Amino acid sequence: MEAGYQIPFTALFLIGCMLVFTVVTTFMFRRQKTSADYYLAGRKVNSFINASAISADYLSAASFLGVAGVAFLFGFDGIIYALGFFAGYIALLLFLASPLRKFGRYTVPDFVSERFHSKKARVLGAIGVLFVSLFYMAPQMLGAGKVMGLLLNMEYGTSIIIIACIITFYVTVGGMKATTVNQLVQFWVLFGAMFLLAFIPFMLKGYTYTDVVKFIGEFKGAQPVTGKAFDGAAYTSPAYWLTNLKDTLSLLLALMFGTAGLPHILVRFYTAPDGKAARRTVIYVLFLIGMFYIMSPYVGHVVRYVFLQGEALGVSPHLMQWLADNGKNLAVPVAGSYFGGQILLGIVVAGAFAAILSTVAGLIIACAGAIGHDLVVNVFNPDMPERSRVKVARIASILIGLLGIPLGFWAESMQIAILVGLAFATAASTFFPVLVMGVWWPKMTKNGACAGLLVGIVGSFFMILAKDMLPHFLQYQNPGGLVMVLSFAAIYTVSKLEYAARGEDALPEDTAEVMAVLHGPEKA
Template identity: 90%
Template sequence: MELGYQIPIVALILIGCMLSFTIVTTFMFRSQKTSADYYLAGRKVNSFINASAISSDYLSAASFLGVAGVAFLYGFDGIIYALGFFTGYIALLLFLASPLRKFGRYTVPDFVSERFHSRKARVLGVIGVLFVSLFYMAPQMLGAGKVMGLLLDLEYGTSIVIIACIITFYVTVGGMKATTVNQLVQFWILFGAMFLLAFIPFMVKGYTYTDVVNFIATFKGPDPQTGKIFDGAAYTSPAYWLTNLKDTISLLLALMFGTSGLPHILVRFYTAPDGKAARKTVIYVLFLIGFFYILSPYVGHVVRYVYLQGQTMGVSPHLMTWLAENGKNLAVPVAGSQFGGQILLGIVVAGAFAAILSTVAGLIITCAGAIGHDLVVNVFNPDMSERSRVKVARVASICVGLLGIPLGFWAENMQIAVLVGLAFAIAASTFFPVLVMGVWWPKMTKGGAIAGLITGIVGSFFMILGKGLLPTFLQFKNPGGFVMILTFIAIYMVSKMEYSSRGEDALPPDTQEVMAILHGPEKA
């Protein structure tokens, strides 16, 4: 254990209370008679509760730990993540929230399959959901390992196993109803923690944003821990993104439109009673996460401010070590310890824990839906009874939940927000173009949908995992925007070619009826 480190008892108590609540809630909602109960909480979640649950689902370890961490690490260059994460919900509100709920299915693959009457599109949709969700789960497990290590001085691997087992248990038993209630509580814990982290330095300590930025901008000297020269002028200037417009535009497009393609976010709109409630939910979400994303970059910059002054600001040696070695992921817990001691550190660690639990739970439910509902039931056994469907959902939840363990090991040395940005890249490349064209362009064909899914999945796979094999001009830090444009082009070109050769026969026979459902008035 590091010198000066104390196990945060307050954090243990708060997390113990949160886990106790989670267990009680899980057993209260352990009975699900239908798959709609398990996956969608019976479609009866009101707008404010749904907005809190969606915000909790969305404000993952990437937002709670990662945005402040990127701001601490890169300065103004890091604010692009907060901007992109927030504006994504505006696109979701404008283009997809209400029409998808009116369509009234369970999952994203449901939409592409039934909109275009294609089993192949459903299978590709399942592959896309798993690709996005597992890529998104990896940084959550990374955050879990870091936070649990901070909390109990545990080894990273041990922390990953414990977290994976806890989340898998409560999702498997409680389904979407328990997950929604738990996400509601978890959101207000993590939001309250971030609010306190900004309120205390700003209102109590008097660290205005102007003072913080001015000090950092004029600082040029050795890093207090590493001795490397720190250039404050470069830190407070968006220099990197302005000189690398290719990467900047691609990243912003990925973050903005990836939100509208995240399966674990989209599925929550199916839990709303109707399209009007879905729209109302998004408006609530915009207010909640907008406020959050104003606070988190400020916290990251304040942590850099106190770090540069080190002993002058009374920062303890072990906190300085945490920042020097892993400030990209631990800036938020350090802020808690620095500005509120064990009590605020406890609240912050509980908030980080809540963010991780909430997001991973949502991802497990989504992947279980893709495997159980879309693949096992709709592709292999459409006549399966509702009781058997719930059993399949639970088995799928266990399998997906335990996958979090190897994913956590894989992500150990990465930066949380950057890794989540790559999950957004896959979502923007794969689902956003297919969904927005499927909802708004009546002349989109089955072949166009399949071409779009293949382009998004294969293109993002190779540009992320095979980046080193590509020529320099095709190497992006985040390829989401570039591949998304290719996907739109593939959908348009294939649909136009099919329509030119076959005319109206190239379109699904019920296109007009579907468009009337998507854009018409709500059914009484």
């Protein structure tokens, strides 16, 4: 343990309370009669609860610790992440939330498979879900190991094993119902923590956003602890960190449209009672995450303000060292410790714990759906009885949950940004084009859908992992925006060519009926 640091007992108390609550709700909701109960909480989740659960799904450790951390490190440029994450819900609201709910299936691959009557599309969709979700899970486990390990004084491996086991237990036993109730509580813990981190400096200490930005903007000199030069004017101006417009635009597009392709977010819209409730849910989500993304860059700037005045404000040496060494991940816990001592630090640690738990739970449900429902049941054994399907769902949840452990070890030496970038790039380029075109374009063909999925999966994977082999103009820090455009182009071109060659035979026979379900009035 580092000198001067004590494990906050408030954190242990709050985490203990959350775990007791988790166990109670898990056992309350352990009976799952059908696979719709297990995957979709019986499709009866009300809009406000669903919005809290979706927000908890979405605000992962990367958001809770990372957005303030990026703002702390890179100033104004860090805010672009908050903006992109927030605007992502708009595409979902405009084009997908209501039609997907009206279509009324279980998973995203369900949609592509049943819209085009193609097992190939289902398998590609399931592969896409696994790619996106596992790459999203890896940085969560990395965060669990590095940050929770540090704050609770545990080894990296011990942290990820404990967290993976807790989540696997309650997702496997309680399914979507228990996950939803737990996510509701977890959201308010993490939102409450961020609210206190913004409220205390703003209202009680009088650190207004204006004063903080003005002070930082006028600072020019050596940073405390490291002695590195710091130019406040550049830090508070655009293009301090994001210097390449092409990369930044592609990143913004990936963040804006990747959200609408994240399987663990999309699957939650199937839990709404109807299409209108799905739209209402997105509005609540926009409020909740909007408030969060206004507060977290402010907190990042406040931590920079405190760091630059370290000694004058009486910041303890170990907090200064944390910021100098790992400010990107530890800006939020430092704010907690500095503004509220052990109690607020405890609440922040509990908030980070809640963020990890809720997001990984959502990812496990999405992956379990891809394996259990899409591959095992629909591809290999469509006649499987309902009771066995619930069993398959539970086994898939155990496998995916425990897969988080090796995934966490694999990710230990990797960069969080690369993994999160891969998840968003794959989601934006794989699912968003296929879903939007599938919902709104009646002339899209089966091969067009498969081409879009293939271009999305292979293109984003190749452009990130084999970036160095590509010519310079094709090298992107985050290729999501570019591959998304290519995927749209592939769907359009292949569908047009196929339609030109085969006419109406190229389209699924029931296209008109499917369009009626997606866009017509809902049945009572």
